[in-house]
Amino acid sequence: MYFTFAGRLQTRLLSLIGPAAYLGALALAARDGSYMWMFALMALLGLALDAGVYGWLLGYQPRWLTLLLGGLEFALLLGALQALALPGQTVDGWRALGAYVPAWALAWLTMHVALPWAAPRWAEDGGELRPTGAGALAWRGPGEQERRRAFALSLGTLCVLALPWLVAEGLRGERVFTGLLLLEPLHAAAIARVTDAGGGLSLGAALGALARAAGWDPLGLYYLVWPTAAFALLLAAQAAMGGGRGLLAAALGAVAALLLPATWLLAAAALVWGALLYRWSDSERAGRTAERLSVLGAPAWRARLAWPVLALALVLWGAAWARVPDPACYLDEGRWRAAAWLRRFAPEGAVAVRAEEPAALLEALGGHPVVAADEPGKAVALRLETGQGCATLAARFWYDDVCLLEQ
Amino acid sequence: MLRASHTAIIGDGPAALATLAVLRHRGVTDEITVYGDSPHPLARLERYARSVRQDTMRSEGDGHLSPAGFPDLALVDTLRRRSPLPALASLFNLYTPPLDLLLEHAAQVAERYSFARCHVHARVGRVARPAGDPRWFELFDEQGAPLGRARNVVLALGHPGLRWPAAAGSWRFHPRVSHAYQRPTFAAGERIAVVGGGMGAAHVWLAALAAGASVVALHRSSLKRQQLNAPRRMFSAVGLDEYRRLDPEARLSRLRAGSGSYALRPGWEWRLWQARRDGRFITRQATVERIEEAGRHERHGRPLRLHLAGGDTLAVDRVVFATGFRTDVREHPLVRRLVEEERVPCVGGVLQVNDDFTVPPLSRPGSVLAAVGVLARWALPVADTFFGMKYAARRIPIDC
Numbered sequence: 001m002y003f004t005f006a007g008r009l010q011t012r013l014l015s016l017i018g019p020a021a022y023l024g025a026l027a028l029a030a031r032d033g034s035y036m037w038m039f040a041l042m043a044l045l046g047l048a049l050d051a052g053v054y055g056w057l058l059g060y061q062p063r064w065l066t067l068l069l070g071g072l073e074f075a076l077l078l079g080a081l082q083a084l085a086l087p088g089q090t091v092d093g094w095r096a097l098g099a100y101v102p103a104w105a106l107a108w109l110t111m112h113v114a115l116p117w118a119a120p121r122w123a124e125d126g127g128e129l130r131p132t133g134a135g136a137l138a139w140r141g142p143g144e145q146e147r148r149r150a151f152a153l154s155l156g157t158l159c160v161l162a163l164p165w166l167v168a169e170g171l172r173g174e175r176v177f178t179g180l181l182l183l184e185p186l187h188a189a190a191i192a193r194v195t196d197a198g199g200g201l202s203l204g205a206a207l208g209a210l211a212r213a214a215g216w217d218p219l220g221l222y223y224l225v226w227p228t229a230a231f232a233l234l235l236a237a238q239a240a241m242g243g244g245r246g247l248l249a250a251a252l253g254a255v256a257a258l259l260l261p262a263t264w265l266l267a268a269a270a271l272v273w274g275a276l277l278y279r280w281s282d283s284e285r286a287g288r289t290a291e292r293l294s295v296l297g298a299p300a301w302r303a304r305l306a307w308p309v310l311a312l313a314l315v316l317w318g319a320a321w322a323r324v325p326d327p328a329c330y331l332d333e334g335r336w337r338a339a340a341w342l343r344r345f346a347p348e349g350a351v352a353v354r355a356e357e358p359a360a361l362l363e364a365l366g367g368h369p370v371v372a373a374d375e376p377g378k379a380v381a382l383r384l385e386t387g388q389g390c391a392t393l394a395a396r397f398w399y400d401d402v403c404l405l406e407q
Numbered sequence: 408m409l410r411a412s413h414t415a416i417i418g419d420g421p422a423a424l425a426t427l428a429v430l431r432h433r434g435v436t437d438e439i440t441v442y443g444d445s446p447h448p449l450a451r452l453e454r455y456a457r458s459v460r461q462d463t464m465r466s467e468g469d470g471h472l473s474p475a476g477f478p479d480l481a482l483v484d485t486l487r488r489r490s491p492l493p494a495l496a497s498l499f500n501l502y503t504p505p506l507d508l509l510l511e512h513a514a515q516v517a518e519r520y521s522f523a524r525c526h527v528h529a530r531v532g533r534v535a536r537p538a539g540d541p542r543w544f545e546l547f548d549e550q551g552a553p554l555g556r557a558r559n560v561v562l563a564l565g566h567p568g569l570r571w572p573a574a575a576g577s578w579r580f581h582p583r584v585s586h587a588y589q590r591p592t593f594a595a596g597e598r599i600a601v602v603g604g605g606m607g608a609a610h611v612w613l614a615a616l617a618a619g620a621s622v623v624a625l626h627r628s629s630l631k632r633q634q635l636n637a638p639r640r641m642f643s644a645v646g647l648d649e650y651r652r653l654d655p656e657a658r659l660s661r662l663r664a665g666s667g668s669y670a671l672r673p674g675w676e677w678r679l680w681q682a683r684r685d686g687r688f689i690t691r692q693a694t695v696e697r698i699e700e701a702g703r704h705e706r707h708g709r710p711l712r713l714h715l716a717g718g719d720t721l722a723v724d725r726v727v728f729a730t731g732f733r734t735d736v737r738e739h740p741l742v743r744r745l746v747e748e749e750r751v752p753c754v755g756g757v758l759q760v761n762d763d764f765t766v767p768p769l770s771r772p773g774s775v776l777a778a779v780g781v782l783a784r785w786a787l788p789v790a791d792t793f794f795g796m797k798y799a800a801r802r803i804p805i806d807c
Contacts, residue, residue, distance in 0.1 A: 002643030060639050063498045116469075116476025120432075123469070123476055124798050126644035 005055045007127025011111060012050050016043050018106030026099060033216040034091040038099060041080050045073055070104050410555035412440040414805060415546055417531045418563030419443025420451060422780030422796045424513065425472050426561050428520045429800035432474030434807035439525050440555060446526040449513040456506050458590040459610035463503040465636060465670050470793045472516045480504040480512060529554050533744050534776065541771045549740065559805050562778045564739050566732030574695040575728055583711055587611050587729035595619025600713055600721060602695055603729035604630045605667025611729050613678060621687040623721060627694050633668035637789045650788060651762055659755050662788060667731065698726065736782050760786050764799045777803040
């Protein structure tokens with residue numbers, strides 16, 4: 001099949017419905033949120049490959065290649081499961097394969113059975129679900145190259161605007177994998193507050209209530225929903241370029257923004273997307289990319305509005321960057337690994353670790369309760385050491401020149 | 408009492424069947440009438456295919472006449488033969504549906520959507536709107552007698568007929584000169600000139616070689632091997648969106664640039680390679696300018712002599728013109744009247760239909776004149792394929 005760029009992404013989203021239902025049911029039955037993590041990784045890997053690799057490299061995609069890509073995606077999924085210290089993650093190896101194969105088969109059946117049967121125009125439209133009926137008459141979306149450029153621009157904008165938000169509390173050290181992004185502890189704590197029982201009337205609280213009812217980790221579900229919503233926003237921005245779907249884009253953008261603790265920043269990002277992408281929505285002149293990229297060409301009040309919006313977004317963006325005291329700390333892998341290790345092996349109510357150096361890491365650990373992993377009944381306080389001493393001592397955890405020892 | 412229909416389909420070939428099936432699938436439950444000569448929509452296709460000894464289709468498993476894309480013919484064939492081979496071949500784009508399976512499938516589709524019940528044996532010669540009533544079209548036969556009226560009319564006429572190059576002239580009635588689709592015959596030891604380089608020509612080469620004849624393949628442009636009869640991207644929005652952005656001149660030149668091609672099949676290549684090695688298959692890029700009977704002193708040799716551009720001559724026993732079909736849609740009397748009387752735009756023999764397949768000056772909201780199949784090539788270059796027929800039928804703005 002020959003996918004358009006947008007068609008590839010839309011098809012991926014549609015084909016993820018089956019795996020979501022299956023892995024969700026599995027997670028419910030086993031009361032194990034790991035399967036939700038697995039779905040999140042499966043979805044994100046698929047979307048990332050579609051947007052970042054397949055959409056640019058693959059033209060015609062024969063059926064045999066679809067099988068091959070399924071194998072590749074599983075290998076990447078397995079690698080990601082092992083490489084990332086996911087909270088509460090227990091699925092690996094054969095269990096992962098056992099869960100992945102039916103999930104992937106459902107996605108495959110969606111593409112090769114359900115969609116061709118239920119939506120015959122789907123294949124003709126390059127995997128897109130274009131409007132039908134009266135809307136189809138006027139439909140003339142942007143060209144393939146325009147779509148690709150728009151998507152790359154959207155994704156780049158998302159990354160650039162989200163980065164300072166992510167690193168703003170970088171000194172805290174601990175990072176939490178959220179699918180697309182790594183969150184810092186303060187943000188993770190904010191999300192935890194939003195999703196707990198006292199979260200009030202908010203989407204985050206609703207998600208938390210849903211997760212608690214299902215027996216999942218509320219944060220896990222939140223992390224799953226956020227990147228999905230973020231991608232939905234990107235796709236909706238694309239759809240808006242075809243005209244007539246601005247309302248949908250705005251609605252989905254609002255959903256994504258409401259889900260985030262730093263809503264003002266994502267709202268700014270959404271406005272920048274809107275401003276930058278505006279020219280695609282009504283440009284009739286093919287081949288004049290520079291003109292499409294420029295908001296200057298937009299007519300009347302919308303052009304006047306676009307520049308202040310863009311300026312405001314840039315100010316907010318700069319302000320977010322200004323909040324980062326030491327961007328280099330974001331790259332301190334040792335601290336992050338130490339924190340991840342502690343999270344993984346520290347049950348509730350354990351004795352808090354106390355140590356003296358280095359202050360930054362201790363602050364990151366923040367009195368986190370810790371016990372030895374192999375003796376769950378016996379609380380053991382751990383001591384942090386740095387420097388050459390680590391190499392000669394029997395450490396519970398060791399990374400570069402940082403190690404944790406029994407006191 | 409004149410027959411009143413929700414939609415009248417003019418034509419009785421695969422385009423008419425595909426349109427009927429798709430419209431029913433879209434939810435049109437009101438009366439649909441199919442005007443044409445034959446209640447068997449694939450009869451002509453079968454006759455042509457049998458003429459060139461074609462036993463499998465060029466299309467792949469999903470190129471069929473069902474309105475939905477699933478199940479495709481590869482799966483149907485797999486279940487029918489209880490063999491995984493068709494499905495496996497389909498996985499690698501190597502499946503081509505057998506002609507018999509396609510005919511059986513078409514018969515099933517025709518039965519399911521009551522093609523025969525919708526069919527009216529009549530040839531429509533004129534379509535016009537009654538004065539002062541934009542909600543209907545009136546249909547007349549070739550003698551001008553009224554046939555019926557319909558809210559929507561879909562022109563599903565096929566190719567206007569076989570294409571003969573100018574060199575054929577009156578030779579087309581000679582017993583040793585024939586068109587590929589007139590079931591030419593071959594005998595062992597004969598030398599056959601096959602003019603053309605498309606799918607029909609390839610089938611004739613193979614049939615002649617199988618009969619023990621030798622073949623001289625004369626082709627105007629370079630021989631092109633292509634899995635489908637157009638680049639794959641033209642069967643998807645990727646290519647079609649690009650095409651629809653072209654201005655009219657570019658569209659026309661794109662349509663004219665499409666030359667014949669034949670499918671790349673390993674079995675064919677092997678047989679042609681063997682024949683070439685044995686000196687029984689020769690290809691020449693040349694056009695035929697004139698045909699004449701060989702002189703009396705040459706009668707013991709080949710009875711026909713072809714004069715090629717550039718001055719060469721070629722002595723052969725038979726000439727087969729595998730030059731496909733005529734494409735100037737004005738050769739249909741009905742279309743010619745539409746162009747001349749209703750000012751339907753037509754350039755270079757191609758009807759300039761809108762991208763939603765409606766015919767510009769006669770269509771109104773709620774009552775459209777549309778074109779599918781060959782007549783819709785302006786909006787869709789592959790409109791004359793099964794894919795194109797269904798693609799067009801799905802997009803015609805007909806209220807269900």
